[in-house]
Amino acid sequence: MKPGVTLYFVRHGETDWNAQARYQGQVDIPLNDKGRGQARRNGLTLKAALPNAADLDYIASPLGRTRETMDIMRDALGLPRDGVRYDDRLREMNYGHWEGQFAADLPKTDPEGVAERARNWWHWRPQGGESYEDLTLRVSGWLDTIERDTIVASHGGVSRAVRGCVVPVPRENVPSLAVHQDRILVLRRGFMDWL
Numbered sequence: 001m002k003p004g005v006t007l008y009f010v011r012h013g014e015t016d017w018n019a020q021a022r023y024q025g026q027v028d029i030p031l032n033d034k035g036r037g038q039a040r041r042n043g044l045t046l047k048a049a050l051p052n053a054a055d056l057d058y059i060a061s062p063l064g065r066t067r068e069t070m071d072i073m074r075d076a077l078g079l080p081r082d083g084v085r086y087d088d089r090l091r092e093m094n095y096g097h098w099e100g101q102f103a104a105d106l107p108k109t110d111p112e113g114v115a116e117r118a119r120n121w122w123h124w125r126p127q128g129g130e131s132y133e134d135l136t137l138r139v140s141g142w143l144d145t146i147e148r149d150t151i152v153a154s155h156g157g158v159s160r161a162v163r164g165c166v167v168p169v170p171r172e173n174v175p176s177l178a179v180h181q182d183r184i185l186v187l188r189r190g191f192m193d194w195l
Helices: 033-049 064-077 103-109 111-119 132-143 156-166 171-176
Strands: 007-011 057-060 150-154 184-188 191-194
Touching: 007 033, 007 156, 033 064, 033 184, 057 064, 064 150, 103 111, 132 156, 132 171, 150 156, 156 171, 156 184
Parallel strands: 007 150, 057 150
Antiparallel strands: 007 184, 184 191
16 A cells, blocks of 8 residues: 555444354355445445545455445445455455354364464464465465545455554454454554544
8 A cells, every 4th residue: 555545444234144143254145225325424424524436446245245335335425336446455365164153153063173273373274274474374365456535445454454464463463352343444554533
């Protein structure tokens, strides 16, 4: 990301799996009604904050929940739905064999994985999935391509990894950073705030 560039990062709206505390990862789960409302709220917030929103770049993860979030935001901004680029590097972290499982069940279904993750969130990789280190490498390559102010619709894990790259956050804290679905993360090199 070039110096002086601002990234407006939006996590997709809520899905039923979010509401159930169920690991989604790269499973393509649609937004629920609350999530659609969150996406609209974020679009209206961007409209109020950015009178030049039509001049920004728009990039999203190709998963359905982020595509729908971006479509709803662009509707709220009064912009046509086309004009968005989709980038596979913005897909959510791959949670491997945890995808589809309820967080509350994991201590019973995968106690070793839960214990290892608690010991080393940064390097721990679920069976068939990615670690935060893997995700950060993927996302940092994408960040290197950002040359002007951009609105992004992506995922919670990606939001954490992006912050770890842009703001000085110790890597051991990256996996536990807060992620909101009803607020917009504003990032510049060394700077972070929420709208």
